Amino acid sequence: MTASSADKRKADLKVIILGDFAVGKTSLICRYIEGKFRAHETTIGAAFFLKQWGSYNVAVWDTAGDEKYTGLQSFYCRNAGAAILAFDLNHESSFESLWARFLPLLDNANEDCLKVVVGTKLDMLQPGSREVTQEEARRFAREINSNLDQKKLDRDPYFETSSKTGMNVTEMFEFIYQYCLPLSEDKKISSLATKRTSASTSTVDLNKPAVSAPQRTKCCFR
Amino acid sequence: MAADLPSEFDVIVLGTGMPESIFAAACSRIGQTVLHIDRNDHYSGDWSSFSLNGIQKWVEQQKISCGDDLELSQTDEASILKEGEYLLKMPLKAHNFKDIKIKFHIEDKEEVPTKQEFHAQEKVDLCFSEEKGNPEVESGRKDEANEKQLENIGVDPLPVDTNINNNASQTSNETQLQDFSRDENQSQSPTDQKLSSDKETENPTEAPYTSVSVDDSDKRTMEGNAISSCEAQLEIENKEDMSSANENEKKCKNWSPSEIQKEWRKFNLDLSPKVLYCAGDMVELLITSDIAKYCEFKTVTRVLTLLNGKLEKVPCSRADVFSSKLVSMLEKRMLMKFLTFCMDYEKQPEEYLEYLGKPFSEFLASKKLSENIKHFVQHSISMTTDKDTTDEGLRKTKKFLQSLSRYGNTAFLWALYGSGELPQSFCRMCAVFGGVYCLHFTASQIILNKEGRCQGIITTAGQRIDCKWLVMESSYSPKEFVSPTNSRYISRAILLTDRPLLPTDSQELSMLCLPCPDDPYRPIHVLELPPGSMAAPQGIYVFHLTRLAGDHASVDDDLSFAVKALFKETEDDDKPKVLWSLYFRQNYTSQVERCASVPENVFLMPGPGPEIDADAPVHVAKDLFHKLYPGEEFLPKAPNPEDIIYIDNSEASASGTNQSDFKEQSDDTGKTQDLDASKLQSNEVVYAEPSSNDQSAESNDQSGIVIGSSVEIKENAEQNIVDK
Numbered sequence: 001m002t003a004s005s006a007d008k009r010k011a012d013l014k015v016i017i018l019g020d021f022a023v024g025k026t027s028l029i030c031r032y033i034e035g036k037f038r039a040h041e042t043t044i045g046a047a048f049f050l051k052q053w054g055s056y057n058v059a060v061w062d063t064a065g066d067e068k069y070t071g072l073q074s075f076y077c078r079n080a081g082a083a084i085l086a087f088d089l090n091h092e093s094s095f096e097s098l099w100a101r102f103l104p105l106l107d108n109a110n111e112d113c114l115k116v117v118v119g120t121k122l123d124m125l126q127p128g129s130r131e132v133t134q135e136e137a138r139r140f141a142r143e144i145n146s147n148l149d150q151k152k153l154d155r156d157p158y159f160e161t162s163s164k165t166g167m168n169v170t171e172m173f174e175f176i177y178q179y180c181l182p183l184s185e186d187k188k189i190s191s192l193a194t195k196r197t198s199a200s201t202s203t204v205d206l207n208k209p210a211v212s213a214p215q216r217t218k219c220c221f222r
Numbered sequence: 223m224a225a226d227l228p229s230e231f232d233v234i235v236l237g238t239g240m241p242e243s244i245f246a247a248a249c250s251r252i253g254q255t256v257l258h259i260d261r262n263d264h265y266s267g268d269w270s271s272f273s274l275n276g277i278q279k280w281v282e283q284q285k286i287s288c289g290d291d292l293e294l295s296q297t298d299e300a301s302i303l304k305e306g307e308y309l310l311k312m313p314l315k316a317h318n319f320k321d322i323k324i325k326f327h328i329e330d331k332e333e334v335p336t337k338q339e340f341h342a343q344e345k346v347d348l349c350f351s352e353e354k355g356n357p358e359v360e361s362g363r364k365d366e367a368n369e370k371q372l373e374n375i376g377v378d379p380l381p382v383d384t385n386i387n388n389n390a391s392q393t394s395n396e397t398q399l400q401d402f403s404r405d406e407n408q409s410q411s412p413t414d415q416k417l418s419s420d421k422e423t424e425n426p427t428e429a430p431y432t433s434v435s436v437d438d439s440d441k442r443t444m445e446g447n448a449i450s451s452c453e454a455q456l457e458i459e460n461k462e463d464m465s466s467a468n469e470n471e472k473k474c475k476n477w478s479p480s481e482i483q484k485e486w487r488k489f490n491l492d493l494s495p496k497v498l499y500c501a502g503d504m505v506e507l508l509i510t511s512d513i514a515k516y517c518e519f520k521t522v523t524r525v526l527t528l529l530n531g532k533l534e535k536v537p538c539s540r541a542d543v544f545s546s547k548l549v550s551m552l553e554k555r556m557l558m559k560f561l562t563f564c565m566d567y568e569k570q571p572e573e574y575l576e577y578l579g580k581p582f583s584e585f586l587a588s589k590k591l592s593e594n595i596k597h598f599v600q601h602s603i604s605m606t607t608d609k610d611t612t613d614e615g616l617r618k619t620k621k622f623l624q625s626l627s628r629y630g631n632t633a634f635l636w637a638l639y640g641s642g643e644l645p646q647s648f649c650r651m652c653a654v655f656g657g658v659y660c661l662h663f664t665a666s667q668i669i670l671n672k673e674g675r676c677q678g679i680i681t682t683a684g685q686r687i688d689c690k691w692l693v694m695e696s697s698y699s700p701k702e703f704v705s706p707t708n709s710r711y712i713s714r715a716i717l718l719t720d721r722p723l724l725p726t727d728s729q730e731l732s733m734l735c736l737p738c739p740d741d742p743y744r745p746i747h748v749l750e751l752p753p754g755s756m757a758a759p760q761g762i763y764v765f766h767l768t769r770l771a772g773d774h775a776s777v778d779d780d781l782s783f784a785v786k787a788l789f790k791e792t793e794d795d796d797k798p799k800v801l802w803s804l805y806f807r808q809n810y811t812s813q814v815e816r817c818a819s820v821p822e823n824v825f826l827m828p829g830p831g832p833e834i835d836a837d838a839p840v841h842v843a844k845d846l847f848h849k850l851y852p853g854e855e856f857l858p859k860a861p862n863p864e865d866i867i868y869i870d871n872s873e874a875s876a877s878g879t880n881q882s883d884f885k886e887q888s889d890d891t892g893k894t895q896d897l898d899a900s901k902l903q904s905n906e907v908v909y910a911e912p913s914s915n916d917q918s919a920e921s922n923d924q925s926g927i928v929i930g931s932s933v934e935i936k937e938n939a940e941q942n943i944v945d946k
């Protein structure tokens with residue numbers, strides 16, 4: 001691994017996605033990352049992807065299929081700056097799962113984690129097939145974010161997307177970045193600094209032994 | 223939900239503890255199909271870390287006598303079993319813990335309770351009477367022994383604690399808003415920011431000796447123990463005078479139970495806290511398998527010892543030895559010489575040959591080390607007792623010294639959020655490669671055939687699932703499988719305090735090995751976790767006490783020496799005050815010896831033992847893996863999706879080379895299994911080893927593999943599969 005890759009490996013923002021099995025989480029991420037709809041069978045995804053947005057590295061985590069039969073690991077949500085709560089517009093039960101199963105998991109995310117509610121498979125809506133109204137989803141999105149700075153939220157964190165047509169997918173991710181990542185460089189430093197004070201300051205990168213150590217320490221007993 | 227699992231797996235693993243999780247990940251990694259089950263509703267089993275509410279719930283669950291919380295479906299044996307097969311019942315619940323005592327040592331302030339609190343209290347009582355309707359819970363509570371224990375140490379009966387807990391969570395909705403706004407104010411002010419990082423800085427002059435390499439973006443907020451540049455040091459010195467003003471105010475808050483309870487989310491309390499030797503096998507595995515990237519680590523910043531009744535910092539590295547005021551000039555020479563010898567002791571066998579098999583302490587005595595130096599080496603560096611042999615002592619000393627210089631002036635690492643994160647990170651690796659997970663679910667019976675070989679399991683949902691190998695944490699196994707003789711107990715305590723051990727340093731992560739007068743062969747290991755380790759909210763410190771249980775003593779007796787020596791006894795000493803405590807005894811099976819009755823394709827794994835570190839489970843998992851899959855690589859580096867950076871509109875130059883990478887990859891994983899298309903997708907086509915001869919890595923100064931237009935790569939790679 002090159003030195004530069006080691007430096008780059010830490011992400012500035014962790015985005016996770018939660019939601020019932022087969023609501024279209026992996027498709028959504030693929031559409032965004034690859035710009036393409038993969039009509040794949042439900043697959044087991046990569047652990048996470050890194051996306052560059054301006055000078056930032058954003059890690060987008062997908063569930064690893066481990067949610068199919070059971071809860072996710074608490075550590076999936078650790079330190080997440082934004083969580084996408086995905087449900088299928090055509091299945092009310094997937095909407096109910098969001099607060100029943102997935103909101104509790106977010107205890108492990110950042111306290112100020114942005115929660116974006118996303119209704120998926122917009123293209124599959126037929127007249128009469130919609131099971132969750134825009135209004136109730138919007139209200140839900142507003143409520144679960146009431147702890148956040150409302151001035152920073154310029155709209156309700158609710159989107160209806162289609163991974164097939166690409167409708168609203170990029171917009172949704174852009175919204176997350178606009179909220180979570182400060183635009184100018186100097187703001188970046190202070191804000192990221194505060195974000196990370198509690199958690200990841202001065203944690204050890206196991207791949208980087210203490211090469212920069214002062215000489216005296218380096219020669220310990222060698 | 224779990225009724226529709228596939229009906230066959232290569233490997234079924236019961237228990238998501240450390241060795242099971244490592245093993246499951248290793249199997250999944252080479253393409254074996256893995257079903258990984260835990261009867262608990264949380265990952266990591268007895269290795270878990272809990273929030274405060276979580277651990278209170280766990281205490282309640284331990285009292286439920288059998289796995290009644292698991293619903294058990296009836297099975298029609300005749301229709302499920304094939305000819306000659308028979309069933310063996312599995313226990314649904316483990317009894318790994320006993321003597322559990324949980325208690326707040328402080329009382330709520332005598333402020334007039336708000337209306338809201340009253341309200342909540344009523345509601346909670348209601349909840350409780352409901353719960354009492356459940357006969358199991360009630361009988362658990364009425365357990366005589368249990369009640370006596372509670373009386374003995376004047377513990378509030380549990381329901382009270384739980385009251386507070388519910389109370390807090392019910393009122394938290396209202397209070398949270400305030401909290402958030404306060405937190406935000408704090409974190410948005412740059413001066414506050416500086417102050418807080420400053421307060422964490424211990425002694426600026428010592429800073430340059432510690433050297434944890436950190437990520438650039440972190441430098442501004444680094445703590446004293448992580449300074450690696452002069453620039454950073456300067457910053458700290460500048461800020462120094464600002465800190466003292468704030469010191470007193472911050473020092474120790476007067477906590478009340480409800481205030482602590484309100485912060486329940488911020489606790490990560492370990493059932494089995496384990497540190498990692500920097501040069502140990504766990505760290506090695508985390509790096510080679512690339513699982514390290516799922517977790518974050520802190521350094522254990524110092525090793526302490528109790529010397530003549532006083533807490534002292536043990537000089538470990540050369541820098542420490544030279545700067546320590548505890549050792550005289552003569553002793554410095556002595557210690558340096560001895561430690562230098564230990565680094566290469568194998569090369570000088572004549573030095574210790576006659577002491578092989580004899581106690582390490584005898585060997586130390588023969589070296590004419592002073593009492594202080596002997597104490598440091600024996601209790602703090604090698605952490606041995608008088609029973610440990612010279613071979614063992616030398617080996618441990620060397621391991622400690624080797625670990626010292628790797629990530630700075632420390633021999634140990636601590637996983638941020640607790641060591642319960644480690645099994646989970648292996649589980650995630652397993653899931654990423656297709657492992658199937660089921661929690662709160664287990665095997666109710668094992669299916670054996672005529673020859674006594676295991677054919678599979680019947681799940682608690684009544685489904686038959688076949689497997690080639692069945693691996694389980696030993697407490698999952700039928701009683702006939704384990705010999706009772708090697709079962710022992712560990713005495714544990716988790717204490718929350720209002721301040722650190724030594725008044726000056728608020729963010730030190732310390733370890734301490736305390737030999738006890740009542741039985742020097744069983745020292746107490748103490749681990750001090752500051753808020754920065756994410757074990758507790760600001761202002762609260764977590765202490766883990768661990769000791770092999772004595773034969774006749776109670777858990778309190780076992781640990782009282784440390785509690786008396788380290789924590790507040792009278793109002794006016796300034797030792798840490800214990801705010802909350804949890805004591806328990808944990809069963810462990812030192813070696814899981816195979817009984818003759820264990821089927822040849824069934825394997826048992828040990829639960830957490832008394833060791834301070836996490837290297838043992840790595841060996842257990844690795845040994846079993848090599849036994850079942852000779853010739854296969856144990857957790858090779860995963861193709862690293864983190865090295866794939868997606869950039870909008872950049873040239874698609876990477877595609878050509880990645881194909882070959884992918885071929886290698888699929889050959890690798892294909893050894894043991896047919897490659898069906900979906901599997902291949904699961905191993906993610908976009909993966910590519912950054913180390914390979916990759917033009918894109920050279921042509922672009924981005925890290926790892928840069929994929930301009932990943933779509934193309936995918937297509938190419940998929941074609942690649944089809945061609946095969």
Ligand SMILES: Cc1cc2nc3c(=O)[nH]c(=O)nc-3n(C[C@H](O)[C@H](O)[C@H](O)COP(=O)(O)OP(=O)(O)OC[C@H]3O[C@@H](n4cnc5c(N)ncnc54)[C@H](O)[C@@H]3O)c2cc1C
Nearest residue numbers: 216217219540541542543544545546551552554555558559
């Ligand atoms: C009793 C004694 C035994 C010694 N034994 C050895 C030995 O066996 N092998 C050896 O290589 N050197 C040894 N030294 C160190 C060596 O002799 C010099 O001290 C070293 O070369 C540094 O010289 P200096 O004048 O640059 O630093 P000084 O001005 O002497 O030291 C300034 C401070 O730096 C620290 N320091 C000095 N040297 C080191 C070091 N090597 N590692 C960490 N911190 C240090 C000390 O805390 C000291 O207070 C020993 C020193 C003493 C006093």
Ligand SMILES: Nc1nc2c(ncn2[C@@H]2O[C@H](COP(=O)(O)OP(=O)(O)O)[C@@H](O)[C@H]2O)c(=O)[nH]1
Nearest residue numbers: 021022023024025026027039042121162163164
């Ligand atoms: N028409 C349509 N189908 C979709 C959409 N999103 C996902 N799907 C399909 O829904 C199924 C499940 O998607 P997947 O992403 O694997 O769900 P996950 O389990 O949440 O990751 C797949 O068959 C997808 O093709 C969408 O926006 N439109």
Ligand SMILES: [Mg+2]
Nearest residue numbers: 025026043045
């Ligand atoms: Mg998926």
